[in-house]
Amino acid sequence: MPNAPPAASSLPFSPGTPAFPGTAPRIGFVTCVHPIYDLPSALQHRDSAISGLREAGCDVIAPAMARDPQDIPAIVDKLRSAEIDLVLFFFCTWVAEEITLSIARQLGDVPLLLWALPYFDPSIPMPSPMTGITATGCNLRRARRSFLHRIGGVTPSQIQAIARTARNASVIGKLRKARFGVFGSHCPGMIDTVCDPSLLYKHLGVTTIPGDIEELLQARNAIPGQDAFELAARMRERVGQVEVAPECLEDQCRMLLGIQSLIRERRLSGFTVRCWPELRDQEKATVCLAMAEMAESGIASACEADLTALITSYILTSLSGQPSCTMEVTAYLEQQAALQLAHCGSAPLCFAANPYGAAIRGHMRTGAGAMMEFGLKPGPVTIAKLLRPFESGMKMFVGRGEVIPTHPAARGTVATVQVKPSPAKFLQSMLDHGVEHHLALAYGDWIEDLAQFALFAGIGWLQSEKGP
Numbered sequence: 001m002p003n004a005p006p007a008a009s010s011l012p013f014s015p016g017t018p019a020f021p022g023t024a025p026r027i028g029f030v031t032c033v034h035p036i037y038d039l040p041s042a043l044q045h046r047d048s049a050i051s052g053l054r055e056a057g058c059d060v061i062a063p064a065m066a067r068d069p070q071d072i073p074a075i076v077d078k079l080r081s082a083e084i085d086l087v088l089f090f091f092c093t094w095v096a097e098e099i100t101l102s103i104a105r106q107l108g109d110v111p112l113l114l115w116a117l118p119y120f121d122p123s124i125p126m127p128s129p130m131t132g133i134t135a136t137g138c139n140l141r142r143a144r145r146s147f148l149h150r151i152g153g154v155t156p157s158q159i160q161a162i163a164r165t166a167r168n169a170s171v172i173g174k175l176r177k178a179r180f181g182v183f184g185s186h187c188p189g190m191i192d193t194v195c196d197p198s199l200l201y202k203h204l205g206v207t208t209i210p211g212d213i214e215e216l217l218q219a220r221n222a223i224p225g226q227d228a229f230e231l232a233a234r235m236r237e238r239v240g241q242v243e244v245a246p247e248c249l250e251d252q253c254r255m256l257l258g259i260q261s262l263i264r265e266r267r268l269s270g271f272t273v274r275c276w277p278e279l280r281d282q283e284k285a286t287v288c289l290a291m292a293e294m295a296e297s298g299i300a301s302a303c304e305a306d307l308t309a310l311i312t313s314y315i316l317t318s319l320s321g322q323p324s325c326t327m328e329v330t331a332y333l334e335q336q337a338a339l340q341l342a343h344c345g346s347a348p349l350c351f352a353a354n355p356y357g358a359a360i361r362g363h364m365r366t367g368a369g370a371m372m373e374f375g376l377k378p379g380p381v382t383i384a385k386l387l388r389p390f391e392s393g394m395k396m397f398v399g400r401g402e403v404i405p406t407h408p409a410a411r412g413t414v415a416t417v418q419v420k421p422s423p424a425k426f427l428q429s430m431l432d433h434g435v436e437h438h439l440a441l442a443y444g445d446w447i448e449d450l451a452q453f454a455l456f457a458g459i460g461w462l463q464s465e466k467g468p
Contacts, residue, residue: 025166027053028084028110029062030075030103032095032136034127042092045117048154049090056163066099076106084110085170088162091116091132100136104145111169111456112140112147115162117154146455168452171318175457176205178314179267183211184274186305192388192436193306199389204457206311209266213278219258220251220285228253238349241359244370249360252370256290263299270300272310286369288345292413295323295348302326302438303343309438312386312396316442319449320382323348324442327415329427338404338418339426341383341441345371347413351443353377353405364411375406376415382446383419385439386459396454397435399426399464400447415441421465429464 031046033039042065050060061082063075079087087110089100104112116133133149140147148165152158186193197208231253236242242249263271279285291301300317302310309326316324325347331340344363349372352358358374383399401419419426429435447463454461 023170024057024059025086025163025170026059026061026082026084027166028079028082028087028107029053029060030079030087030089030100031062031065032089032091032093032100032129032132033065033067034093035067035096037093037127039093039120042120045092045154046090049115049159052154052156052159053163053166056159058163058166066095066103069096069098069102072099072102072106076103079103079107079110083173085173086111086113086166088113088115088166089133089136091129091136093120093127093129094131094135097135097139101139101143104140105143108145111172112145113162113165113169114147114149115158116149116151118151146458148452148455164449165452168319168449169456171315171453172457174269174318175311175315178269179207179209180307180310180314181209181211181262181266181268181271182305182307182310183216183271184213184278184305187274187276190304190306193304193309193438195308195388197307199391200307200311203389203394203459204311208307209268211262211266213274215262216255216258216273216279216287217283219262220255221258222261223254223257225250225254227257231257235360238355239358239360239372240354240356243359243361248362249370252286252289255285255287256293259287259290260294263294270302270310270314272302272305272307274305275303280363280366280368284368286344286363286371288343288369288371291325291346292348292372295325295346296350298323300324301346302440303346304438306436306438308386308388308436309440312384312440315386315450315453316382316384316440316446319453320442320444320446322442322444323350324440325351325413326438327413327441328437328439329430330414332423332427333416334423336404336416336418337423338416339401339423340406340410340414341417341439342410342412342414344412345373347374347376349374351376351413357408361411373412374414375408375410376403376413378403378405379443380445381415381417382442382444382450383417383439384450385435387433387435387462393458393460395433395460395462396450397430397433397462397464398447398450399429400445419464426464429462433462435462
């Protein structure tokens with residue numbers, strides 16, 4: 001896949017299963033052939049496709065060819081027990097239509113991909129894989145089953161595209177197993193970060209693990225001073241400036257290691273924290289450094305106890321195989337045809353235009369804590385936000401842009417982004433659709449991957465480039 005993940009962070013931390021590189025997606029490969037004719041070359045097409053997908057990093061579970069409706073129970077049992085991420089119907093010819101429809105119905109929560117050869121034998125047009133895919137597609141639409149489709153031979157490009165779709169589908173299964181920690185309630189005045197965890201479970205299957213700020217402080221205080229001292233020393237070597245006292249940086253490293261211990265203990269896939277006013281203003285502590293560092297190990301996070309922003313970041317990290325972070329629109333830069341996206345200091349250092357130009361400073365307004373500040377590196381980015389759920393479903397807002405150089409005097413972690421189609425229309429789309437103010441950002445163009453994920457997950461699609 002394009003957009004390879006960056007080098008691993010120096011953080012001595014690997015809790016649970018990181019979001020990247022991730023496990024191999026599991027494909028249930030159902031070969032669809034004519035129920036009457038014996039066509040040996042169909043076996044060659046099937047075997048070539050299966051071996052190609054396995055070489056592309058997929059785990060392929062391939063039952064016997066589906067020739068008769070009596071084969072359905074054995075096929076379904078095998079695929080269900082394998083906990084597949086994607087059902088792939090591979091059409092070599094036409095197929096008895098009740099076979100594909102019954103399998104799809106009985107595996108109703110598993111994403112579907114239909115792949116048809118463009119023809120089996122152009123000189124003998126019947127039975128045709130095109131008949132198979134169109135008939136099955138018709139039946140699935142009538143049954144209200146969403147699916148993606150591909151038409152083409154067993155080629156390297158086709159294999160890579162299907163493997164990528166399988167990886168996107170696998171994120172749905174990851175979400176159903178994920179555990180997201182939320183420490184504290186929403187920050188004062190931020191009602192757009194409040195959501196009902198039971199609705200998130202209903203629509204995505206995610207589990208929310210509540211916690212409180214006092215638990216964070218207890219975990220921080222339990223960290224040995226020597227561990228924090230050693231981590232702080234390594235951090236000083238990675239940046240150009242350190243503008244806080246040694247004991248301050250060490251204290252923030254204790255917070256980082258304390259959060260790390262809670263993630264291990266509770267088997268969390270990501271976390272979000274009510275970071276103010278109690279921590280920042282009263283304890284003079286910040287969690288930005290922990291968020292930035294853990295993002296580089298594949299642990300998603302979000303600022304200000306925003307659960308849907310956390311899940312958006314987790315989805316982006318899982319799809320892209322690289323870190324993501326939470327930011328918000330902080331300036332409209334008309335002369336640069338750009339928006340400024342920023343936050344206090346939660347972006348991973350691998351996002352920096354110049355890591356050795358980064359500085360560790362106290363909070364830009366209060367001076368509390370210690371966090372890394374820098375301008376983000378130039379390059380294409382994807383921006384996304386999963387909107388708060390409602391009873392009837394969920395929606396995702398997506399956009400893309402190009403990061404350009406940021407003025408060096410800017411405080412925090414800051415991205416100057418020429419968003420598509422324009423800053424005015426991007427903001428109009430946010431406001432028209434009621435998009436919450438926190439946005440997740442990752443490098444690379446992941447719009448197609450997000451679109452596939454959204455279709456498989458039954459999530460509505462809102463793209464800034466397409467307007468209201």
